[in-house]
Amino acid sequence: MAGRRLAREERRLQLLDTAMAIVRAEGAEALTLARVAEEAGVTKPVAYEHFETRTGLLTELYRRIDDQQTEAATTALRARVRSLEETVRILAEAYVDCVLHIGKEFGAVTAALSSIAGTEELLREGRERYAVLYLRAVERFVSLPEGEGKALMLGVVGAGEALAREATGGRLSRAEAVRAAERIMLGAVSTPGRAVAEPRATPR
Missing domain, CATH: 1.10.10 (Arc Repressor Mutant, subunit A)
Known part of the structure; x- marks a missing residue:
């Protein structure tokens, strides 16, 4: 080339x-x-x-990784899902599998950016974008209090990042990371008393 x-x-x-x-x-x-x-x-x-600049290069690498993760989850959700549990499993598998496919570059790029002043907003926007995707997916099945859903999904994304890094480093198996991510997300949205809705149209 x-x-x-x-x-x-x-x-x-x-x-x-x-x-x-x-x-x-x-x-x-x-x-x-x-x-x-x-x-x-x-x-x-x-x-x-x-x-x-080097920061500009790292930023573009991060955006590429973020786009790959978002596309993986969006593609997986295009399949017809019939329950909250199925949605959560698809999201957990898509996230962990994408990070495993990318490999250690995921952690290396985010860690490098975290050490550079002024990149906090970029990393926050990436986590927020993924949290919104999660929220739209689960709200087809469960009603979350106004203003609470996004905060819950930001917590889920943070946990997913940690689990995916452990799997990438070989400290957790792929199955263990996916199972833990599923349980964390279900626990976040399945508080007793919350209404579970009939599934609405699949998000595009």
Whole structure:
């Protein structure tokens, strides 16, 4: 790929693929724009033109991971689900499986961003976007008090992140991580006395 002139978007994707490969092999500490340019076979100005700073590169990697996770859950939910339990299982499996597929890059990129001042909002927005997706899915079956649902789902997402990291590190099996994520989400939304609704239209 480096031997021919790529369109701008193709080049950006190539650089992101190269950056992800570096993180996978050596961790986020090894990631610099100069290193990405060298591995991709382009000049440093090309890498700087696309991302400007190392923080900009990490931000784009995080957004790519976040998009993959959201797409995995959305795709899984397109199947017809008939119960809250089935919805929760699909969400838990999609999240854990996506993180396992991405591998240790998930934790490395988020940890690197967490150590950089000014990136808190980016990470918060990512967690919030996923929490809203969860909330829309479970509210087809259970009525949550106004204002409480989003807070509950933010807690569920945080727990899912921790469990997925444990599975990625080999400290939990995939089945254990999924089962724990299911139980946490069901526990969050299935407080006695809450009404369970008939399923509404599947979210798009």
